[in-house]
C-alpha cells in the first residue's frame with residue numbers, strides 16, 4: 237500500500253515564517269551581558285548563558301548559486317521559494333526589512349575545545365575559553381516542519397562575540413565544498429548536517445592564506461582575496477560535544493552560582509533536540525543521562541564506521557567539531573581517500589591523530605570529553621557515575637564491533653575474518669589501490685585480479701603480488717555465498733549498496749569552486765547532481781569523467797592533495 241503523504245507543503249516565505257518557533261528562549265539562558273554590548277559583533281568574553289543574540293551581517297547583492305532540491309523536497313518547500321526576495325534576503329543574512337519576521341536577530345553559541353581529549357584554552361583570545369564558539373555561524377530560525385524540528389544556521393554571516401578577531405566570513409571555496417559535501421554524505425546514507433542554500437557576493441572579498449598554483453608547499457605561501465559566501469546548513473540542533481564541555485567545565489570549577497544549573501539545562505536541551513525519540517522526558521535526570529551516553533555512543537560508533545566505509549576523513553575531529561547528536565558536522569579540511577592510505581589526512585596541521593584509520597580513536601577521545609562534561613551532574617550519585625564510566629570504558633569494544641560488521645558488509649561476507657582483512661589491507665597498501673574504485677569493482681565479484689585492474693595506481697607486473705592477490709580472491713570467494721549466477725547477482729547488488737561508485741574527490745571540488753569564482757556555477761551544479769546519487773551507475777559519460785583515479789599530475793599538489801586552512 238502506498239504511504240499517504242500527509243506532509244503539508246510550504247508554498248510561501250510567509251508560511252515558512254509561521255512555522256518559526258523560538259521557544260528555546262524559555263528553556264535556555266541568554267547571555268546576560270548581551271544587551272549592554274549592543275550589536276555583539278566584537279570579540280569579548282561571555283561568562284554565562286547558553287546563547288548570545290546576534291544580528292547577522294548581510295552579504296551585499298547576493299548571487300544565488302544553488303540549493304538542495306532533495307532537501308527542499310524533504311522539507312516540503314516549494315521550489316518557488318528560492319525566487320522569493322524575502323527568502324533570498326533571509327538566507328544571505330539580510331534580516332532587515334523582511335516582513336513576517338517573528339524575530340530579526342539570530343543567535344550564536346559558545347563552546348569549549350578539546351583536541352584529541354586534551355582541554356585547550358589557548359585558542360580563546362582571552363585564554364579563558366569564554367570567547368570561543370560560533371565565530372561566524374549564526375542560527376536564524378528554528379521551525380517545526382511536518383512534526384520535525386530543525387535549526388537553520390548561516391555559516392559566514394559575520395562577526396559574533398566568538399569571532400576571535402577574525403572576519404566572521406566564509407569564502408566561496410570552503411562554502412562550495414561544505415554545500416556539496418553535506419548533501420553527498422546524506423546521499424551516502426551518513427547522518428550529517430544538511431545544505432539548504434548557497435549564496436555568494438562579488439561585493440565583498442576577504443583574505444585567506446593559500447598556495448601558489450601547482451605548488452608542492454605544505455605551508456601556505458600567499459594571501460588570496462576570495463569572494464565571500466554563505467551556506468545555510470540545517471540540523472535538529474548544532475550542539476557540539478564542545479558545547480556540553482563548556483558548561484561541564486564551568487560546573488566543575490564552580491565558575492558562577494548558576495553553573496551546575498546551566499549544565500543541566502543544556503543537557504536537557506540536547507536530549508529534547510536530538511534524543512527525544514529514544515529518551516522519555518518523564519524519566520529522572522540520572523536515567524536520562526545514562527540513556528543519553530548509551531545512545532550517543534551507539535550513534536558515534538556507527539558514524540565512524542560509516543565514514544570509514546566510504547573513505548571519508550573528517551580531518552579536524554576536535555570536540556568542537558563533533559556534533560552531540562552523532563552526525564557529521566564541520567566540513568573544513570575533510571577529504572575522501574583516493575589512493576588508499578590508512579594514515580590519509582588532507583590537513584597539513586591536522587596530525588596523525590585525525591587521520592583516516594585513527595578516527596575510531598579520535599571519536600573515543602571526543603566521547604570521553606562528552607562523558608567528563610556530564611560528570612558534575614552525577615557527583616552525588618556514585619552508582620550512576622560508575623555506570624557511566626562502565627559505558628565509557630566499553631567504547632573501544634563497541635567501536636571494534638561496528639568496524640568488523642562494516643568490513644564484513646563491505647566485503648559481502650557473513651562474518652568478519654581478521655586474516656582475510658589484514659591481508660587485504662596489506663595488499664591494498666603495497667599495490668596502491670583507489671579505495672572507492674577497488675571496493676566497487678570487487679562488488680562485481682571478479683574472477684581474476686586482472687578484472688579489477690582499473691582500481692590500481694600501478695600495474696600488476698610483479699608475479700608475487702599478483703599471485704598473492706589471486707590467493708586472496710580465492711580465499712574471499714570461499715567465504716561469500718555464491719553458487720550460481722543468481723546468487724552472484726544478488727550479492728553483487730547488495731555490495732553495491734555498501735560500496736559507492738562515486739565519492740567527492742578533491743580535484744572535482746577544486747574545479748567546481750575555481751569555476752564558481754569565475755561566475756560559472758554549472759560545474760558545482762553538475763557535481764551536486766552526480767554526488768547525490770553516489771550508488772547509481774549513472775551514464776557512460778559520467779562514468780568516464782568521474783569514476784576515475786586521481787590523475788598523476790595532482791599528486792602532492794597543494795590545495796588538491798593537502799590543504800592548510802579550511803576557512
Ligand SMILES: Nc1ncnc2c1ncn2[C@@H]1O[C@H](COP(=O)(O)OP(=O)(O)OP(=O)(O)O)[C@@H](O)[C@H]1O
Nearest residue numbers: 369370371372373399402403404405566567568803
Ligand atoms: N573567519 C572566521 N571568523 C570568525 N571566526 C572564525 C572564522 N573561521 C573560523 N572561526 C572560528 O574558529 C573556530 C575554529 O574553526 P573551525 O574551522 O573548526 O570551524 P568552522 O569551520 O568555522 O565552523 P563549524 O565548526 O561551525 O563548521 C570556530 O569556533 C569558528 O567559528
Ligand SMILES: [Mg+2]
Nearest residue numbers: 556557566568
Ligand atoms: Mg569548527
